[in-house]
Amino acid sequence: MSDFPIPSAPKSRYRRAVESDLFYTFKRSPVAMVSAAVVLILVLAAVFAPLIAPTNPFDPSSLNLMNGFTPPMAPNAFTGDTFLLGTDDQGRDVFSTILYGMRISLFVGVAAVFLAMVLGITLGLISGYVGGWTETIIMRTADVQLTFPSILVAMLIFGIAKGVTPVEYRDQMAIWVLILAIGLSDWVQFARVVRGATLVEKNKEYVQAARLIGRTPGAIMLRHILPNVLSPVLVIATISLALAIIAEATLSFLGVGAPPTQPSLGTLIRIGQGFLFSGEWWILLFPAVTLLALALSVNLLGDWLRDALNPRLR
Amino acid sequence: MLAYIIRRIGQSALVLLIVGLVAFSMFRFVGDPIDNMLGQERTAEDIDRLRAQLGLDQPFVVQYFKFLEGAVQGNFGVSYRQGRPVAEILLERAPATLELAAVSGILAILFGIALGVFTAIRRDGVLANFIMSASLIGVSLPTFLIGILLIYLFSVELGWLPSFGRGETVDLGGWSTGFLTESGLKALILPSITLGLYQMTLIMRLVRSEMLEVLRQDYIRFARARGLRDRAVNFRHALKNTMVPVITVIGLQLGAIIAFAIITETVFQWPGVGLLFINAIQFVDIPVMAAYLMLISVMFVGINLLVDILYFFIDPRLRADRSGGH
Amino acid sequence: MTHPVLSIRDLSVEIPTRHGVVRPVDGVSYDIAAGEILGVVGESGAGKSMAGNAVIGLLTPPAHISTGEIWLNGQRIDQLTGDAMRRLRGKEIGMVFQDPLTSLNPLLRIGDQLTETMLTHLPISRSEAEKRAVAALDEVGIPGAAERVNSYPHEFSGGMRQRVVIALALCAEPSLIIADEPTTALDVSVQAQIIALLRRLCRDRGTAVMLITHDMGVIAEATDRVAVMYAGRLAELGPVRDVLTHPQHPYTHGLMASTPLASQGKSRLHQIPGAMPRLDAVPEGCAFHPRCPYATDKCRQPPVPRVTDGQAACWYPLVDEKVI
Numbered sequence: 032m033s034d035f036p037i038p039s040a041p042k043s044r045y046r047r048a049v050e051s052d053l054f055y056t057f058k059r060s061p062v063a064m065v066s067a068a069v070v071l072i073l074v075l076a077a078v079f080a081p082l083i084a085p086t087n088p089f090d091p092s093s094l095n096l097m098n099g100f101t102p103p104m105a106p107n108a109f110t111g112d113t114f115l116l117g118t119d120d121q122g123r124d125v126f127s128t129i130l131y132g133m134r135i136s137l138f139v140g141v142a143a144v145f146l147a148m149v150l151g152i153t154l155g156l157i158s159g160y161v162g163g164w165t166e167t168i169i170m171r172t173a174d175v176q177l178t179f180p181s182i183l184v185a186m187l188i189f190g191i192a193k194g195v196t197p198v199e200y201r202d203q204m205a206i207w208v209l210i211l212a213i214g215l216s217d218w219v220q221f222a223r224v225v226r227g228a229t230l231v232e233k234n235k236e237y238v239q240a241a242r243l244i245g246r247t248p249g250a251i252m253l254r255h256i257l258p259n260v261l262s263p264v265l266v267i268a269t270i271s272l273a274l275a276i277i278a279e280a281t282l283s284f285l286g287v288g289a290p291p292t293q294p295s296l297g298t299l300i301r302i303g304q305g306f307l308f309s310g311e312w313w314i315l316l317f318p319a320v321t322l323l324a325l326a327l328s329v330n331l332l333g334d335w336l337r338d339a340l341n342p343r344l345r
Numbered sequence: 346m347l348a349y350i351i352r353r354i355g356q357s358a359l360v361l362l363i364v365g366l367v368a369f370s371m372f373r374f375v376g377d378p379i380d381n382m383l384g385q386e387r388t389a390e391d392i393d394r395l396r397a398q399l400g401l402d403q404p405f406v407v408q409y410f411k412f413l414e415g416a417v418q419g420n421f422g423v424s425y426r427q428g429r430p431v432a433e434i435l436l437e438r439a440p441a442t443l444e445l446a447a448v449s450g451i452l453a454i455l456f457g458i459a460l461g462v463f464t465a466i467r468r469d470g471v472l473a474n475f476i477m478s479a480s481l482i483g484v485s486l487p488t489f490l491i492g493i494l495l496i497y498l499f500s501v502e503l504g505w506l507p508s509f510g511r512g513e514t515v516d517l518g519g520w521s522t523g524f525l526t527e528s529g530l531k532a533l534i535l536p537s538i539t540l541g542l543y544q545m546t547l548i549m550r551l552v553r554s555e556m557l558e559v560l561r562q563d564y565i566r567f568a569r570a571r572g573l574r575d576r577a578v579n580f581r582h583a584l585k586n587t588m589v590p591v592i593t594v595i596g597l598q599l600g601a602i603i604a605f606a607i608i609t610e611t612v613f614q615w616p617g618v619g620l621l622f623i624n625a626i627q628f629v630d631i632p633v634m635a636a637y638l639m640l641i642s643v644m645f646v647g648i649n650l651l652v653d654i655l656y657f658f659i660d661p662r663l664r665a666d667r668s669g670g671h
Numbered sequence: 672m673t674h675p676v677l678s679i680r681d682l683s684v685e686i687p688t689r690h691g692v693v694r695p696v697d698g699v700s701y702d703i704a705a706g707e708i709l710g711v712v713g714e715s716g717a718g719k720s721m722a723g724n725a726v727i728g729l730l731t732p733p734a735h736i737s738t739g740e741i742w743l744n745g746q747r748i749d750q751l752t753g754d755a756m757r758r759l760r761g762k763e764i765g766m767v768f769q770d771p772l773t774s775l776n777p778l779l780r781i782g783d784q785l786t787e788t789m790l791t792h793l794p795i796s797r798s799e800a801e802k803r804a805v806a807a808l809d810e811v812g813i814p815g816a817a818e819r820v821n822s823y824p825h826e827f828s829g830g831m832r833q834r835v836v837i838a839l840a841l842c843a844e845p846s847l848i849i850a851d852e853p854t855t856a857l858d859v860s861v862q863a864q865i866i867a868l869l870r871r872l873c874r875d876r877g878t879a880v881m882l883i884t885h886d887m888g889v890i891a892e893a894t895d896r897v898a899v900m901y902a903g904r905l906a907e908l909g910p911v912r913d914v915l916t917h918p919q920h921p922y923t924h925g926l927m928a929s930t931p932l933a934s935q936g937k938s939r940l941h942q943i944p945g946a947m948p949r950l951d952a953v954p955e956g957c958a959f960h961p962r963c964p965y966a967t968d969k970c971r972q973p974p975v976p977r978v979t980d981g982q983a984a985c986w987y988p989l990v991d992e993k994v995i
Contacts, residue, residue, distance in 0.1 A: 175360055178645050183604040190626035190634050191371055277487045284489045285611050287626045304493055304612075308501060308508075319490055330485045563773035570727055570768075571788045571839060572761030581787070585778050661823040662777060 056339045063335040066328040073325050077133040084127035089292070103313050117313040119302065125313060128299055129321050135295040136325070139209050140276040144268055146214030147275075151221025152264065156252045158222070159229025170226070173219040181216040182278055188212035189287050202290040209288050213275050220267050228260040262340045269333035277326050296322040353653050357646040362413075364642040368635035369412045372422070373405075421636035426628050431636040435618055440520050441511055442610070442617030446602045448533055449541035449609075453602070454595060457545040461552025462587075465560065466579055477553075483546040488605060492539040492612035499535060507532045509614040540609040544598045551594055555587045562586070589660050596652035600645040674745040675702035676846050676879035677726065682739035682749075684718070684725050693950040695721040695734070697903040698977065703847065703879040708870065710894030710911065711883045712926070714947050718903040719883045723849045725749075726881070727764050728756040744846060762792040765840030767869075769852040771832035775824035781808070781835050782820030785842050792843040807838040811868060830861035834868065841872060848873060849881045854889060866893045887926065891915055899923045902948055902958035904975065907983040919983035919990075922959045957985070 057063050076083060103117040103125075116125040158166035176184060189212040196204050232238055232255065241251050282288035283297030284304075291298060296318050303315030403411075415421065421431040464473040500508035512528030514521040523529030559565065560583055568582045607619035614620065618637060625633035684696035696718040703709045711719045724730050726741055728751070741749040743763060751759065760766075768774040776784060785804035789795060795803070801820070808816035811834040824832060833853065840848055850869060854862040870893050873880050882894055890897050890911060897914045899907040899922065907920040918924040925943035945962040948954060957976055960966040965987050970976075976984045 175363060178360065178600075178649065179641075180601045180604045183607070183641070186607070186622075186626060187634070187638060190629065193626065194371070194629045194631060195374075273485070277485075281487055281489060281608060284487075285608065285623050287623060300489070300493070307493070307497060315493070319493070323486070323490065326487065327482070327485045563768055563770060564776040566729065567766070567768055567774040567836070567839075568776065569757075570729060570760055570766035571791070572757050572759065572843075573787065573791055574757070577787065577791070582776050582779070586776070589778075660778060662825045 056335075060335055060339075062331055063339075066331040066335070069324055069328040070332060073133060073321070073328075074137060076130055077137050080127075080130035080134050084124070084130045086124045086127045088123040088128045088131060102311075116317045117311075119311075119314045120306070125317055128294065129296070129318055132294050132296045132299045132318060133321060133325065135206065135289055135293060136276055136279055136297070136322070139206060139213065139279045139289070139295065140272055142210045143213035143217065143275045143279070144271045146210060147217040147271060148221050148264065148268055150214065151218035152225050152257070152260075154218065155222035155225025156229055156256065159226040160233060160248060160252055160256070166226075169222065173222055176216075177219055181274075182281060184216035185212040185278055185282060186285075186287060188215050189282065193287075202292055205288070205290045206293060209279060209282065212282070213278050216278075217271055217275065220271065221264060224263045224267060225260050228263070229256050232256045232259055266333065266337045266340055269329065269336050273326050273330040273333055276322075276329065280322050280326075296325075350654060353650055357650050360646050361639075361642055364638060365413055365416060366409065368416075368638045369409050371631050371635050371638075372412065373408065416636075416639055421639070422632040424625075424630055424633050426625070426630045426633075431632045434621065434633070435636060435640060436519075438616060438618045438621050440522060441615060442603065442606050442619055444523060445533065445536055445540060445609070445615060445617060446599075446606055448537040449544070449606075450599050450602050452537060452541040453544035453548055453598065456541075457548025458552050458584075458591075460545075461549040462556060462579070462584060464549070465553045465556035468557065476549075480546045480550060483542060484550075486543075488539060488543055488608045489612050491542055492535070492609060495535045495539055496612070506535050508535070511616060536609050536613045536615055539612065540602060540606060543605070544602055547598060548591070548595060552587060552591055555590050556583060559583045559586045585659070589656070592655055592659065593652055596648050596655075600641075600648050603641060603644055674742070675704045676707075676744060677703040677881070678740075678742040679722070679726070680740040680742070682722065682725060682741065683737045684721050684730065684734055685737040686734045688951070690951055694737075694953075695903050695950055696725060697953075698739070698975075699898075699900070699903075699905050700739075700978070701898050701905070701908055703881060705846070705879055706874060706877040707896065708873065708880040708882055708894045710890040710897040711881060711900060712885060712887065712890055712897060713900035713906075714885060716947060716950065717900040719885075719900050720851050721903075722900075723766070723851055723881060723883055726847075727760055727766055727849055729760075729766075758792075761788055761845065762843050763845050763847065765843070765845040765848045767833075767836055767840045767848065767850040767853045770856040771829055771836050772856065774836055775832060775839075777824055780821055780823055781827075781839075785820070785839060788839060789842050803842065807842045808835070810872070811835070811838040811841075813838075829857055830865065833857060833861075833865050837865070837869060837872070841876075841878070844876065845878065847879045847881065849883070851883045852885070853882070854886070855884070862889070863892070869893070887915075899926065902953050903950065904958060905978045905984060906959070907985075908978050909981060917989075919988035920959075920985045921963045921965055921989060923983070924989055925962075 057067075081087070101118040101122075116129070118124055119128065154169050158169040189208055192208040192211060193201060193205075196208065229252070238251060238255055241255055246254075279288060279295060280297030280300065283295045284301045286301060289295040289298045291302070294302070299318035300315060300322065303311075303318060306312075306314045419432045421435075423429065424431050424434060427434060460476060464476055467473040496508045499506045507528070510532060511523045512530075512532035513526040514523050514529055515525040523533055565578060565583055568578045573582070603619075606615075606617060607623055609615065610617045610619035611623055618640070621633060622637045624630070625637065679702070680700050682696055682699045683694055685692050685694050695716075699718070699722055701709065711722065713719050721730070721734070724734075725736050726743075726748075728748070730736070736749050739749065740747055743759070748756070748759060775781065782801065782804050785807060786797065786800040789800040789803060790797065793800070804820050805816045808819060813819050813831060813834055819827075824835070827835060837853075840850075848869075853869065854865050857865060866889055869880065869882075872878070882889070884890060894911045896909060897907075897911045898905055899914065899920065901922050907914055907918065907923045914923060915927060918927055922943070929942055943962055948958060948961070954961055954971075956972045956974075957963070957966070957970040960970040963970065967987070969986050976986055978984045982988065
């Protein structure tokens with residue numbers, strides 16, 4: 032909830048400076064480079080999961096129950112098949128489920144942040160530019176929502192949305208409901224920053240000039256004000272992505288997120304926890320490590336980005 | 346000061362009214378209560394009678410006020426799933442959550458402040474730097490993974506501590522406490538660490554950065570220039586000033602602990618209200634969800650109010666009415 | 672022979688930086704006798720405050736004393752560390768900071784801040800300390816001291832707060848007070864009162880004062896002797912009357928001529944051309960030579976001229992060049 036300094040220089044020069052500086056600090060930060068590499072590899076692996084994964088874990092015809100509980104890198108006692116990261120109770124290849132699970136985790140995370148961003152920017156611009164009652168209502172709502180941890184808000188939205196969805200569609204809709212729940216729980220940060228910037232920019236001469244020559248408020252907001260808040264929005268979006276991935280995993284782990292038919296990393300960890308005591312550690316460990324690597328590297332990347340774009344916040 | 350507190354109470358009441366509206370709307374519009382309460386074998390008459398009995402034929406506003414009236418008296422209707430009054434179920438479950446939250450909160454505050462002060466005073470020390478790096482990982486680690494990790498270490502591998510439940514509890518006039526039995530206390534250890542760790546990390550990092558800020562202030566230099574002992578400078582002068590911003594966050598964190606208890610309770614199958622809430626979401630048990638929402642809102646708003654009032658006792662500048670000499 | 676209260680000998684302070692070592696205080700020597708007020712004057716960055724901080728042992732690392740000696744009442748103190756130095760602070764050396772708005776802890780009653788200071792240093796009881804706290808406030812001219820001890824800093828105006836700060840600095844009866852720009856942050860109307868108060872209290876108690884300021888008016892009004900600093904070095908040292916009316920160093924001369932007080936009635940103020948060098952780029956020889964109208968080749972190379980008995984740090988001191 033920190034206030035980001037609002038850059039006020041004209042867009043083109045500012046952006047060029049930022050990009051060159053960014054590149055420079057990036058090259059000098061090993062943490063950022065490693066994090067970026069990890070994120071890149073994981074994202075590529077998720078996107079190309081169908082090409083990389085040895086099996087499609089959700090195609091029942093490719094499963095063999097006899098392959099259940101095969102440890103990593105060891106041939107199965109019955110079938111003699113070997114699996115890189117072992118198999119779960121139903122004989123699904125853990126490596127493949129992780130790739131497919133990561134797809135869902137990343138998709139939900141990115142889509143939720145995108146939703147939060149669009150919603151937050153829109154509401155922030157409107158409340159900053161229009162002011163008055165509109166602003167009061169939007170910002171009070173934000174305050175009330177901020178009183179509660181966003182994971183709780185997401186759970187509630189998930190519960191309500193689930194209640195509204197007809198029973199037969201619930202599993203199918205679960206992913207979209209998740210996106211909605213996480214997205215709606217996370218817009219406030221964006222709205223606050225954008226509103227602050229809008230209030231500053233609104234009274235600048237070039238905005239007044241644009242108004243005088245008859246630009247519509249929509250055009251002014253999009254063309255003149257929005258470009259000024261892109262860098263703080265980018266920082267918040269990156270950090271929000273890490274939080275959204277963790278939120279999704281948490282909800283799915285609690286059983287109020289992605290269903291077992293479409294497991295995300297959180298669902299896989301939920302399934303794996305059941306085998307913690309019986310010794311099949313690989314069903315739990317590998318999804319957990321993947322989640323950690325994903326969340327931590329996105330988080331570190333966000334931290335670095337914040338420091339690089341706002342040295343004052345360090 | 347009184348005017349300020351009254352205004353804050355008014356704001357709190359408004360928040361509660363809004364949350365009440367959300368909770369009520371859930372009742373009213375999410376899932377049809379009639380569907381949930383009557384079985385498949387129902388006549389149009391049954392439906393009408395129940396509709397009238399529940400007051401669902403009355404205008405929205407009237408229904409809302411009836412809901413609020415009931416809520417104030419602790420009447421949140423009947424759980425769809427368990428068929429018992431929600432208030433009864435909540436009361437039964439509350440001690441488990443409150444005990445867990447209290448222990449975690451105390452752990453988080455004590456260790457958070459102590460470590461925060463330590464890392465601020467020994468800013469360049471090896472141990473302080475190690476704690477800071479470790480805390481960075483702690484912040485990115487999802488709570489449920491911490492819980493699983495602790496279970497794996499202390500329950501599966503070492504077999505020292507139980508991995509689920511509350512152990513034996515003792516009933517003290519309707520309050521079931523786990524504090525009085527050995528198994529109850531043992532069962533409390535892992536969940537309270539899991540729940541408190543994240544909050545502790547947050548408090549620690551905040552105390553550290555605020556303390557470093559305060560230590561740069563002129564009045565700290567002046568205190569040193571007067572030859573006060575390090576202990577007096579660090580604790581009497583610096584820590585007290587650090588606490589002003591820290592208290593707000595601690596207040597919010599206490600609220601968050603109750604909410605995050607949902608996760609910990611699920612990991613450890615801890616029979617509290619959080620686990621109840623998760624099950625309610627899974628089975629779309631709207632009355633339980635609504636009641637939980639109201640309960641937790643009252644707690645959050647209450648804590649926020651308390652924090653604001655606490656300010657007056659810490660920061661004399663806010664006690665405007667006894668000023669003079671300006 | 673009695674010792675001066677404070678005696679600084681060839682003091683240098685160094686700060687290692689990425690671009691090499693800078694020396695904000697370079698070979699400074701002066702004494703302050705009991706009951707005497709020494710004004711230390713110079714532009715910001717000339718090393719005045721740094722010297723004060725070195726004396727009271729509050730240099731912020733990595734700044735440190737590299738050479739020289741500091742003697743207080745015949746005891747060498749620059750090598751004292753930790754607790755031994757802390758005991759001297761407040762007890763033997765009091766300090767008054769620039770901004771009274773920020774130098775009092777906002778959360779503690781001023782009475783508590785006074786008593787904790789006294790109880791730290793003096794073998795007295797709490798009730799005795801409380802009695803003395805009231806007396807101390809009374810002495811610095813705070814009306815209704817008996818009630819005001821229970822007030823918080825924000826309940827005082829800026830001038831009153833600076834009186835409180837002075838009471839705090841003096842409450843354990845130190846033999847030396849370092850006052851670092853004590854009036855700069857105050858309203859002009861209050862400045863004179865604070866200076867007069869400081870002067871009166873120190874005269875009465877025989878306290879030595881190091882009065883750090885960039886305000887020549889304050890120097891003229893309050894001090895007995897004056898030390899002029901330039902780029903970390905002492906440019907001139909002497910009785911205030913001599914320095915003000917017969918400055919020997921061209922820099923002091925320029926400083927006087929550019930001060931409204933000294934040039935009253937003249938049509939326009941004199942300006943010294945250029946600016947004081949940055950500490951990482953102090954020129955060879957006399958640091959002032961690039962700005963000095965009288966500089967010769969001798970000034971542009973080592974050795975650095977130093978202050979000697981009644982003689983400014985200049986190869987060609989000005990003679991009989993009256994400013995007024």
